[in-house]
Amino acid sequence: MDTGRDGDAGGDGAEGSAGDVDVCVVGAGPVGLTLAIGLRRLGLRVRIVDKAPATKREARALVLWARAREALDSLGVGETLRRHGVELEVVTIHARDRALGELTTGWARSAHARPLNIEQHDIERLLSEELARLGTRVEWNTELTDVKVHDDRAEFTLRHEDGTVESAVAPWIVGCEGTASVVRDRLGIPFEGRRRTGLQVVQGNAHPTWQLGEEPGRGHIFLAPHRSLLVFPLPGGGFRFFCFRDDPDPTLTTAPTIGELRDLVAETAGMPGLRLEATEHLWLNRARFSDRVAARLRSGRGLLAGDAAHAWAPVGGHGMNVGVLGAHNLAWKLAAVHHGQAGEELLDTYSDEQRLLAVRYIREMRFNFMELPLPPLGYRAFTATVPAALARRGIQRRLDLRLSDLGRNHRDGALSRHRPGRRRHRGGPRAGDRMPDVALATGSAEEGAGPAVQAVAGVAGVAGVAAVRLHMLLAYERWTLVLHAERADAGVLDALREACDGFPAPVRVLPVTPWDGAEARRLGHPDDLRLVRPDGYVGLVAPLDRPALLRSYLVALAAEARMPVRRSAEHDPHHPHRAH
Numbered sequence: 001m002d003t004g005r006d007g008d009a010g011g012d013g014a015e016g017s018a019g020d021v022d023v024c025v026v027g028a029g030p031v032g033l034t035l036a037i038g039l040r041r042l043g044l045r046v047r048i049v050d051k052a053p054a055t056k057r058e059a060r061a062l063v064l065w066a067r068a069r070e071a072l073d074s075l076g077v078g079e080t081l082r083r084h085g086v087e088l089e090v091v092t093i094h095a096r097d098r099a100l101g102e103l104t105t106g107w108a109r110s111a112h113a114r115p116l117n118i119e120q121h122d123i124e125r126l127l128s129e130e131l132a133r134l135g136t137r138v139e140w141n142t143e144l145t146d147v148k149v150h151d152d153r154a155e156f157t158l159r160h161e162d163g164t165v166e167s168a169v170a171p172w173i174v175g176c177e178g179t180a181s182v183v184r185d186r187l188g189i190p191f192e193g194r195r196r197t198g199l200q201v202v203q204g205n206a207h208p209t210w211q212l213g214e215e216p217g218r219g220h221i222f223l224a225p226h227r228s229l230l231v232f233p234l235p236g237g238g239f240r241f242f243c244f245r246d247d248p249d250p251t252l253t254t255a256p257t258i259g260e261l262r263d264l265v266a267e268t269a270g271m272p273g274l275r276l277e278a279t280e281h282l283w284l285n286r287a288r289f290s291d292r293v294a295a296r297l298r299s300g301r302g303l304l305a306g307d308a309a310h311a312w313a314p315v316g317g318h319g320m321n322v323g324v325l326g327a328h329n330l331a332w333k334l335a336a337v338h339h340g341q342a343g344e345e346l347l348d349t350y351s352d353e354q355r356l357l358a359v360r361y362i363r364e365m366r367f368n369f370m371e372l373p374l375p376p377l378g379y380r381a382f383t384a385t386v387p388a389a390l391a392r393r394g395i396q397r398r399l400d401l402r403l404s405d406l407g408r409n410h411r412d413g414a415l416s417r418h419r420p421g422r423r424r425h426r427g428g429p430r431a432g433d434r435m436p437d438v439a440l441a442t443g444s445a446e447e448g449a450g451p452a453v454q455a456v457a458g459v460a461g462v463a464g465v466a467a468v469r470l471h472m473l474l475a476y477e478r479w480t481l482v483l484h485a486e487r488a489d490a491g492v493l494d495a496l497r498e499a500c501d502g503f504p505a506p507v508r509v510l511p512v513t514p515w516d517g518a519e520a521r522r523l524g525h526p527d528d529l530r531l532v533r534p535d536g537y538v539g540l541v542a543p544l545d546r547p548a549l550l551r552s553y554l555v556a557l558a559a560e561a562r563m564p565v566r567r568s569a570e571h572d573p574h575h576p577h578r579a580h
Contacts, residue, residue: 020045021045021046021047021168021170022039022044022045022046022170022171022172022338023036023039023044023045023046023047023170023171023172023173023174023334023338024046024047024048024049024154024156024168024170024172024173024174025039025046025047025048025049025173025174025176026048026049026050026144026173026174026175026176026177026181026182026183027048027050027175027176027177027178027306027308028048028049028050028052028055028124028128028138028140029050029120029124029176029178029306029307029323030061030120030123030124030127030306030320030323030324031176031305031306031307031320031323031324031326031327032048032050032174032176032177032305032306032327033048033124033127033128033131033138034071034072034075034127034324034327034328034331035174035176035305035327035330035331036048036131036136037075037076037077037127037130037131037134037331038075038327038328038330038331038332038335038476039331039334039335040131040134040135040136041075041076041134041331041476041477042331042332042335042339042476042477043335043339044334044335044338046136047136047139047168047170048131048136048138048139049138049139049142049143049144049158050138050139050140050142050177051141051142051143051144051177052140052141053140053141053161054140055121055124055125055128060119060120060121061120061123061314061317061319061320062117062118062119062120062232062234062240062242062317063088063115063116063117063232063317063321064081064085064115064116064118064123064320064321064324065115065317065318065321065403065404065405066108066110066112066113066114066115066404066405066406067321067325067404067405067406067408067434068320068321068324068325068405069081069082069110069112069116070110070111070112070406070471070536071324071325071328071535071536072324072328073111073112074328074471074474074475074476074535074536075328075476076130077126077127077130078112080126080130081116081118081123081126082112082116084118084122084126084235085116085117085118085122085235086116086117086118086216086217086233086234086235087105087114087115087116087117087217088105088114088115088116088117088217088218088219088232088233089104089105089106089114089217089218090102090103090104090105090217090218090219091103091105091218091219091220091221092212092218092219092220092221093220093221093223093370093386093390094220094221094222094223094269095222095223095224095383095386096222096223096224096269096270097269097270097271100223100383100386100387100390101386101387101389101390101391102390103390103396103399103400104396104400105400105403106400107396107397107400107401108400108401108404108406109436109437109522110404110406110437111437111469111471113404115403115404117232117233117234117235117240118235119234119235120320122235140161141160141161142158142159142160142161143158143159144156144157144158144177144182144183145157145158145159145165145182146182146186147173147182147183147186147187147302148186149173149187149299149300149301149302150300150301151300151301152171152301153169153170153171153301154169154170154171154172154173154301154302155167155168155169156168156169156170156173171301171338172301172302172303172334172338173301173302173303174302174303174304174305174330174334175187175302175303175304175305175308176304176305176306176307176308176323176327177308178306178307178308179191179290179292179307179308179311181304181307181308183302183304183308184294184304184308184309186302187299187302187304188299189294189295189296189297189299189304190294190295191292191293191294191295192292192293192294192295193290193291193292193293193312193362194290194291194292195288195289195290196288196289196290196291196312196313197247197250198246198247199244199245199246199247199288199289199313199372199373200244200245200246200247200250200286200287200288201242201243201244201245201285201286201287201288201289201313201314202243202245202256202260202261202264202285202286203240203241203242203243203261203284203285203287204240204241204256204258204261204278204282204283204284204285205234205238205239205240205241205278205279205281205282205283206238206239206241206258206261206262206276206277206278206279207237207238207239207276207277207278207279208231208238208239208265208274208275208276208277209274209275209276209277210269210271210274214233214237214238214239215233216233217233218233219231219232219233219239221370221371222265222268222269222270223370223374223379223382223383224267224268224269224270224379225373225374225375225376225379226245226246226373226374226375227243227244227245227246227264227267227268227373228243228244228245228268228370228371228372228373228374229241229242229243229244229264229265229268229269230242230243230244230317230371231265234279236279236280237279238279241261241265241276242314243261243264243265243268244315244371244372244373245264245373246373247288250288252286253286254286255284255285255286256284256285256286257284258276258278258282258284261276261284262274262275262276289311289312289313289314290311290312291311291312291313291362291365292310292311292312293309293310293355293358293359293362294308294309294310294355296351296355297309297350297351297354297355298347298348298350298351303330303334303347303350303351305323305326305327305330305354306323306326306327307319307323309323309326309354309355309358310322310323310354310355310358312358312361312362312365313365315365315368315371315372316361316364316365316368316371316403318361318405321405322357322358322361325357325405325408326350326354326357328535329350329353329354329535330347330350330354332476332533332534332535333346333347333349333350334347334350336505339504339505340504341504341505341558342504342505342557342558343558343559346415346557348414349413349414349415352413352414353410353413353415356412356413357408369382406434407434408434409430409432409433409434409537410432410537411430411431411432411433412432413432415432415533415539415557416430416431416432416537416538416539417431417539417540417541417542417549417553418430418431418432418540418541419431419540419541419542419543419546419549420524420525420528420541420542420543421525421527421528421543421545427521427522427524427525428521428522428523428524428525428528428530428541429524429530429538429541430538430541431538431539431540431541432537432538433537433538434536434537434538435470435471435474435482435530435532435536435537435538436470436522436523437469437470437471438469438470438512438514438515438519438522438523439468439469439470439514439515439516439519440468440469440470440473440512440513440514440515440519441513441514441515441516442468470482470512470523471536473510473512474532474536475508475534476534476535477506477534478505478506478507478508478534479505479506479507479508479531479532479533479534479539480507480508480510480531480532481496481500481507481508481509481510481529481530481531481532481550482510482512482523482529482530482531482532483496483509483510483511483512483526483528483529483530483544484511484512484513484514484520484523484526485511485512485513486513486526487511487526487527487544488511492544493509493511495547496509496529496544496547496550497509498547499547499548499550499551499554500550500551500554503554503555503557503558504558505558507531507554524541527543527544527545528541528542528543528544529541529542529543529544529550531550531553539553540553
């Protein structure tokens, strides 16, 4: 069993008993693998098991949106995934046989602005390889059959391929094994929601013979009464055909034939002469769904992530992405608690933030008229508005921002404390927002920014584009205190460092100089600081001249930690685990 040695995340792994494990991850899909990679990068020993014989080579989730790409990039796998996928640049919207307009992507300010089409089995393979490089290998053919959690540990039972049964123990266990989660069942957590009726999804991978060609980076959406057909390019050629349709015969559960898929696509797209040829690995699927969210995502030493925590119909194509973002949220918090840097209530903020994110998706999905099948009257009304809407840049930007997930936030979360100075310019991110990837001026930043920026200031710029972006200076292994370099005199820096002194988790004080006035406004008012969480969201916004607010935030965060933290005499009694 390879778990990786503590403090040697880049090693070859270590053989050991279950007592050598800090976290057992159940389920080796994209969510479980993302979680395991995050934990290993933070020095935890991880065991990951899956009852399947290996990664399934079948078409499942396809698209990684911008925010999930940023999260995976912070774990060191962003470029690897990019090389194996194809970025979606434009989507043509059709009503029957006429084009209504085009939806372009890439409006967002991110190094990963465009959605990446990549097969889920390729994501799993690449993440498994990265996890193995970090010293942990997936234990396939290993089924979890029982779990019991105690105050200080989780005990669980595993059945191996040869039929042997193993009793094991770990301080933590996380269920990432899908909607039929054994972990969730044994923890006694209700999976609240209901089955969605009147909707089925028929999908498959195929090469079409049609006049639209196979332009890389171009997808299509075809709208028709009671139908919505998404057609997205695959990295290896061909397309994923994904049709939401009504459900006239709910008893029909068999997979569609290539002929049924062809007829459905031809009817929806208004192409009677269409031909479909199956891709090398034939895969066709018919699915129906339930919209459900677990009542809570934590019960003591047991936690839930991915489809074990929340699942819904794939309208919008964000299910895998929400799971990946949840794993990215959970790993740093679980590592902080396990290392004694924060109290266990930090894990409750994961449950609250992730549940709210899932509930919001399910609520918004009801209004996704681009993908949900509409009756004839609704279809005519909606398609009549599409050409004018797509002709407006503002609407294009808003649609792209919503799809990218970059605008999603944790403003209502207990870790988000917004206390800017009074009468201040309202620009910049609020507490709970994703920290924007601000362009930084390398030369001007060097003088006031200190070694952190100097270390990357030599990166070559490209024709008027800054060589350094803020996200290059953030890191998953630490908190980052961001401020304008123009305000970073010695007295300010000394006060901020003193406020951080004694906090058991690493904090980097990072003065930066924005590229221009527009980037400065994106960063926020120069007299305010922004404390950025390891997962890239702003935890605290406060005036630079009130370091006691920073101190009180960090003291409260570590208040229940096993490691002591020194408290300053000047202390704001506010607890950052309360919502604001």
